[in-house]
Amino acid sequence: MANDAASTVDETRMGSIVNDWSGDKQAFQVPWGKAMMWIFLLSDTFIFSCFLVGYMHVRISSSIPWPNPSEVFALSFGGEPIPLILIAIMTFILITSSGTMAMAVNFGYRRDKAKTVFLMFATALLGASFVGMQAFEWTKLIVEEGVRPWGNPMGAPQFGASFFMITGFHGAHVSAGVIYLAIIANRVRRGDYDKKGSYETVEIAGLYWHFVDLVWVFIFAFFYLW
């Protein structure tokens, strides 16, 4: 069936691709930035999945016992070491930051600039403290426990490689997110989105931030609780 678009544009082999795909039909009824952020997050999902599945594979195939995360990540505040306590605190911090971000998006759509800016900076600050705790955790593991990417005193040598790879990549995402949120928050403060008449950019930044929290849910379950 011939259509109008095809008759006006060239119907060469390559031109036909353009004709067939430019049917003036929008598939996703959302701002393009939001659709593209979702596509990016989907690709990131596959990257993190590859890391976690790779970790699962080396852990299954190790004939040397895997170090017990509950003990490795225990922390003592003067008394008996409390298992996994720092990781638990980091988890709660990240969830809190996801909550403040969700509220920031909501207040953005209500055109409440002051609250949006405050909540976004609060989110970035919580994210920064998460990265700080991760730096503390890495330092403790490298300096005190002697964990290296190629070996450690506690058991399977793949432990270090998996740990640094997975938490490092996640930490890089959090760090990038802190910068991203600070930039967007500053634009909200400047009034860019009032001029534009839309706060969708805040929601898009929110999607990224919630994804970082989402990935942590899986890392927490598979790396720390297994």
Next chain:
Amino acid sequence: MSAAEGQQHPISIYLWIWGLLFVLSGFSYLVDYMQLEGYLRWSLILLFMFLKAGFIVAIFMHMLWERMALITVILLPPILILFLIWFMVDEGDYTYLTRQVVFSAPDFVPEEPVHH
């Protein structure tokens, strides 16, 4: 119009989900703290994990209120990861068994790993 104004929902729904995520995280931590073992540990960890992930995606990321075109494009492809997990579990078991056989052979001399 809602499409022009974006996602607008009552604040209370975010506060509820926020609280729920706190409680679920607390439960996950308790699974480790109480040192539950075996299938009970695993079913609980996975249950809390999927509940948390579900609430974050559905409510915080607003997937619940998006149209099916976007939902299917984003949520269906990750199902393929199940195949990757399946293949790698299979492969991992094979590697483990091979190591058990080779490392326990009477003439096996372990090599010192070389670090550069």
